Amino acid sequence: MFLHYIKYCFITSLRKKEIIFWTLLFPIALSTFMYAGFGKINETTELAKPIPVAVIHNQKDEFFDKAIESISKGDKKIITVKNFSINNATKALNSGKIIGIFYVDDTISLSVKGNNLKETVLSTFLDEYLQRRDSMNFSTVYACKEQLKSHGSQDNIISNFYAILAMTCLFSVFTGLNQIYTLQGNLSALGARRSLAPVPKSIIIFSEFITALFLQFIITSIGFFYMKNILKLNFGERILEIFPVLILGNACGIALGILVGCLKFPRTEGGKAGLATGISMILSVADDLCAPSIRIMIERNYPILNRINPATLISDALYSLNVYETKTRYYTNLTYLSIIAIILCVISYILTRRNRYASL
Amino acid sequence: MSHVIEINNLVKRYNDLLALDHFNLTVEEGEILGLLGPNGSGKTTTINCILSLLTYDKGSIKVFGQEMKPNSYDLKKDIGVVMQDVAVFDELTVYENIDYFCGLYIKDKSLRKQYVEETIDFVELSDFRKFKPKKLSGGLLRRLNIACGIAHKPKLIFFDEPTVAVDPQSRNKILDGIKDLNKKGATIIYTSHYMEEIEQLCSRIIIMDKGKSIAAGTKEELKAMIHKTEKIQIEVFDLETNLLEEIKSLKYFENATYKNNVLNVSFKGGRNNLAHVMNVLSDHSGHLGRIYSEHPTLNDVFLEITGTELRDYA
Numbered sequence: 001m002f003l004h005y006i007k008y009c010f011i012t013s014l015r016k017k018e019i020i021f022w023t024l025l026f027p028i029a030l031s032t033f034m035y036a037g038f039g040k041i042n043e044t045t046e047l048a049k050p051i052p053v054a055v056i057h058n059q060k061d062e063f064f065d066k067a068i069e070s071i072s073k074g075d076k077k078i079i080t081v082k083n084f085s086i087n088n089a090t091k092a093l094n095s096g097k098i099i100g101i102f103y104v105d106d107t108i109s110l111s112v113k114g115n116n117l118k119e120t121v122l123s124t125f126l127d128e129y130l131q132r133r134d135s136m137n138f139s140t141v142y143a144c145k146e147q148l149k150s151h152g153s154q155d156n157i158i159s160n161f162y163a164i165l166a167m168t169c170l171f172s173v174f175t176g177l178n179q180i181y182t183l184q185g186n187l188s189a190l191g192a193r194r195s196l197a198p199v200p201k202s203i204i205i206f207s208e209f210i211t212a213l214f215l216q217f218i219i220t221s222i223g224f225f226y227m228k229n230i231l232k233l234n235f236g237e238r239i240l241e242i243f244p245v246l247i248l249g250n251a252c253g254i255a256l257g258i259l260v261g262c263l264k265f266p267r268t269e270g271g272k273a274g275l276a277t278g279i280s281m282i283l284s285v286a287d288d289l290c291a292p293s294i295r296i297m298i299e300r301n302y303p304i305l306n307r308i309n310p311a312t313l314i315s316d317a318l319y320s321l322n323v324y325e326t327k328t329r330y331y332t333n334l335t336y337l338s339i340i341a342i343i344l345c346v347i348s349y350i351l352t353r354r355n356r357y358a359s360l
Numbered sequence: 361m362s363h364v365i366e367i368n369n370l371v372k373r374y375n376d377l378l379a380l381d382h383f384n385l386t387v388e389e390g391e392i393l394g395l396l397g398p399n400g401s402g403k404t405t406t407i408n409c410i411l412s413l414l415t416y417d418k419g420s421i422k423v424f425g426q427e428m429k430p431n432s433y434d435l436k437k438d439i440g441v442v443m444q445d446v447a448v449f450d451e452l453t454v455y456e457n458i459d460y461f462c463g464l465y466i467k468d469k470s471l472r473k474q475y476v477e478e479t480i481d482f483v484e485l486s487d488f489r490k491f492k493p494k495k496l497s498g499g500l501l502r503r504l505n506i507a508c509g510i511a512h513k514p515k516l517i518f519f520d521e522p523t524v525a526v527d528p529q530s531r532n533k534i535l536d537g538i539k540d541l542n543k544k545g546a547t548i549i550y551t552s553h554y555m556e557e558i559e560q561l562c563s564r565i566i567i568m569d570k571g572k573s574i575a576a577g578t579k580e581e582l583k584a585m586i587h588k589t590e591k592i593q594i595e596v597f598d599l600e601t602n603l604l605e606e607i608k609s610l611k612y613f614e615n616a617t618y619k620n621n622v623l624n625v626s627f628k629g630g631r632n633n634l635a636h637v638m639n640v641l642s643d644h645s646g647h648l649g650r651i652y653s654e655h656p657t658l659n660d661v662f663l664e665i666t667g668t669e670l671r672d673y674a
Contacts, residue, residue, distance in 0.1 A: 001463075001467055004460075004463040004464075008449075008452065008456070008460045008463075011451065011452065011456065012449050012451040012452060015451035015452075016451055182449070185413050188447070189443045189444075189445035189446065189447035190447045190448070190449065192408075192413055192443060192447065193441065193443060193447040193461070193508070193509070194464070195413060195430075196411055196413070196436060196439065196441050197436065197461075197464035197465065198433035198434070198435075198436035198437040198464070198465060199433070199464055200431070200433070356412055356413065356414065356415050356430050357413065357414060357415065358374075358414070358415055359374055359414070360408060360413060360414060
C-alpha cells in the first residue's frame with residue numbers, strides 16, 4: 001500500500017514539468033550563467049594580474065591575515081601584498097602603484113582611489129570577510145576556535161553558488177504546494193476524492209512527503225554535482241557532509257510549501273504559487289543571491305533573521321564546511337536548520353490532518 | 361433492514377446562507393435515487409455532508425447503519441464517488457489514474473489489476489489507456505472520472521452531475537453505464553439539474569429547493585401530485601367556434617386556448633384525450649398541421665410546487 005502511494009507520487013512529481021524546471025533546470029541554468037559571468041571577469045586582462053595592495057596593521061588580526069594569505073598565494077592569486085609604511089602606502093595609492101590599502105584596526109577598512117573593477121573586487125572581498133567574521137562574533141558557539149582551513153576554497157565567487165544551492169532547496173516549496181493541493185479536499189476536486197479514500201490521511205501525507213524529499217534531494221544533488229563536476233567549482237573535500245544540509249534544506253522547502261498551501265489566503269492555486277515563489281525568493285535574496293552585502297546588513301541589524309532564514313543557514317553551513325577545519329559552525333547551522341524543518345513539518349502536519357471542512 | 365443512507369434533520373449553514381434546512385433523506389438498497397434541483401438547491405452540499413467532507417450544524421447521518429465520520433474507513437471502502445469536477449491526475453495516463461484510485465481501496469495487486477481492466481472495458485476506454493487526461497475529449501474525460509470513482513466496485517455510488525458539459529452520445533453511454541452498475545447491485549445516488557436524465561434513470565426522485573426536500577417519490581407519483589396531466593397542441597387552420605366549444609365539453613377538460621392557428625388543450629386526467637380531441641376535429645373543414653401530446657414533466661412538478669421553472673435556474 002505504502003509502495004503504491006510512493007510509486008505514483010514519484011511518477012506524478014517527475015512528470016510535473018513546472019517542478020522539474022524550477023528545481024532542476026533553472027538552478028542549473030542560473031549557475032551556468034553565473035559561472036560564465038565570473039569566468040569572464042577572471043579572464044579579463046584587468047584581472048589577469050594580481051591586484052597590488054598594502055595592509056597596514058594597527059592591531060593584529062590573525063583571521064584577516066589568513067584570509068589575505070589565502071587570496072595572495074598560489075597560481076590563481078587575486079592580490080599581491082606590498083609592504084609599505086602608512087605614509088608610503090598613501091603615496092603609492094595616489095601614484096597608482098597599489099590599488100587599495102587595508103587598515104587593520106578594531107575594524108578593518110579599505111581605502112581606494114578609483115571605482116573600477118579592481119577596487120570593486122577588493123571591496124567585495126572585504127565585505128565578504130566582514131560578513132563571515134561578524135557571523136562568528138554574534139554567536140559564542142562559533143568563537144575563535146574555528147581555524148581557517150588551508151585547503152578549502154575561500155573565494156567569494158563560490159558563495160554565490162552556495163546561495164544557488166540554498167535557493168534550489170527552497171524551491172521545493174513547489175513540490176510541497178503541489179502535494180497539498182492534490183490532498184486537501186477544500187483545495188481541489190482531486191483532494192476531495194483522495195480525502196474519501198479509506199486510508200488514514202497521515203499515511204498518504206507521510207509517504208508523499210518522504211517521496212518528495214527523496215526526489216528533491218536527488219534533484220538538488222544533480223544540481224550540486226553539475227556545479228562540482230561540470231563547472232569544476234571547488235566545494236572542498238567534505239562532500240558527504242553537504243548532503244545532510246541539502247536534505248534538511250529540502251525538508252524545509254517542502255514543509256514551507258505545505259504550509260503555504262494550507263493558508264486560508266490566497267485561495268487560488270496561482271495565488272498560493274505566487275506567495276510560495278515570493279517567500280523563497282525573499283529568503284534567497286536575503287542570502288545574497290542577487291546582491292552582495294544584504295546578509296551582512298541583516299547580521300548587523302537583525303541577526304535573528306539570519307538564524308531563521310533557511311537559505312542563509314544552508315549557505316553558511318556549506319561555507320563553513322569548506323572554510324573551517326572544525327565543524328562547530330556547520331553543526332550549529334545544521335541544528336538551526338533541523339529545528340526549522342521540524343517546526344515547519346509539525347505545523348504542516350497539524351494543518352493537513354483536518355478532514356472535514358466548513359466549506360469546499 | 362436498515363437503510364443504506366439515513367439523514368435526519370440535517371442543517372448546514374454557510375455563514376448566513378442556510379444551505380440545508382432540516383433535510384431528511386433515506387436511501388434503500390438497490391435503488392437509483394435522483395436528487396433533482398436547481399443549482400444551489402443543496403444537492404452537492406448534501407452529498408459532501410454524507411461523505412463527511414463538510415461539517416454540518418445539526419442533524420445526523422448514517423451510512424450502512426453507522427454514523428459517518430471522516431475516519432470511518434470501513435464504510436468508505438464501500439463508497440464510490442464521481443465528482444462534479446473531474447478529479448484525476450493530469451500527469452498520469454488513463455490506466456495509471458484508474459490503478460492509483462483503485463489502489464486506495466484494493467490492496468491485492470492481482471485483484472486490483474483485474475478490477476482496473478474490467479473498469480477500462482466498462483467505460484470503453486480500452487483504446488485510450490495510455491492517453492493522458494489532457495489528450496481526452498470532454499466525454500472521454502468524464503468517463504475516466506467515472507472509472508476512477510467506481511473501479512473498486514463500491515456498493516454505494518454517488519454521481520454528482522456527472523454529465524455536465526458532455527455531448528449527447530457520451531451522456532447516453534454514461535447513463536447506460538450507471539444503469540448497468542445498478543443492475544450489478546450498486547445503490548446509486550444521482551444528482552442533476554437535468555430532469556430528463558433523472559426521469560430516464562432514477563427509480564425514486566427527491567426534488568430539492570433552497571435546502572429542502574419539496575417532493576419525493578417515483579416519477580409517476582410526483583406527476584400524480586400535480587394538477588395538470590396532459591397537454592395537447594394542434595396546429596388548426598380556421599377553427600370553428602362550435603368545435604372549440606365541443607372540445608371544452610370533453611370529459612377531464614381543464615383549459616383550452618386558440619391563438620395564431622394553434623390550439624392548446626389541457627386535461628386533468630383521463631385516457632385517450634388526444635383521440636377524443638381528434639374525433640371532434642374530424643368535423644373540421646379546414647387543414648390540420650402538426651400535433652403534439654405532452655405529458656407533464658418534472659419541470660411541471662417543480663413549477664407547480666415552487667412557482668418557478670426548473671429550467672430558469674439551469
